[in-house]
Amino acid sequence: MELELKKLSPEDGRDVYDLLQALPADENGFMNPANGLSYDQYRDWLRFAAACLEQVGVVDGKVPETIFWLYEDGRPIGMGKVRHLMTEALLEKGGNIGYAILPSARGRGLGKKFLALLASESKQLHAGRLLLTIQNHNQPSIRVALANGGRIERVTADRHYIWIDP
Template sequence: MGIELRKLAATDGTDIYEMLQELPADENGFVNRAAGMRFDEYQEWLQYKVQESEQVGLVDGWKVPSTTFWLLEDGRPVGCGSLRHFLTDKLLEQGGNIGYSIRPSDRDRGLGKILLSLLINEGRKMGMDRLLLTIHTQNAPSLRVALENGGKIEKATDERTYVWIEL
């Protein structure tokens, strides 16, 4: 089976739910809203995420639509990532286009690098021409993953490093 990326769907089940319960609610700016949800709440959230991904333009006047993907290794969920479809001034400062996370027990095996490369591919398919990552400057593994995927550092502050990937 190998490694594949699968788009979030309203029918996603317990395997994805269990992974989301293992990922922290907020880690280095990657926010996992499903952390701590009951299963029925997670199912509602999935429906919301599907709708959000299909929106064109800002949701509720401020929120940029995004599409979430799961990384599967031999059918087992090992990570997730989201692609924001476009940027606002606020996201240019903080947030960027891409967020990703690997299941804590599966880190440091090269999966983060693969996950970002597959997300970049999805961005390309969606017609994006460049992607911004705003990475916490202390987050060495994420910076490594971004640079190994062709990212170029535009600027860095003590807090954040701004990395662009041309598609």
């Protein structure tokens, strides 16, 4: 099994489109804005998301964000986001890093490996310490974070706040 991260590109094609249609639009707070788009709309969204990679500083409350695809043996099976900066709002909800694995590929340890790859990649983005804000019911994601050296800072009525030193 070969795992590889690829950065979102305006040139991404049908395989990434199919992944984005199979990942829910909102699952445990992980947002996939491309779910439900037509293929042409997806191509526009790719261009918009690629521009966010180049953004400097906070623009209209939005921080720069890099989206990655996790490929297993040449097939995209995961979507991950690394936010380069934190705002007050993201410190409460959102954090630096988010990930989702194709439902049919879950439970094989790929989530843990995906977060390790994203954390390693985040060093190049100078994102610093990484915050995950995980809903309390989302035990798989909490286990993924803890398996990657995550330290629980606090637990509120809604969320676990877990920090990772990449």
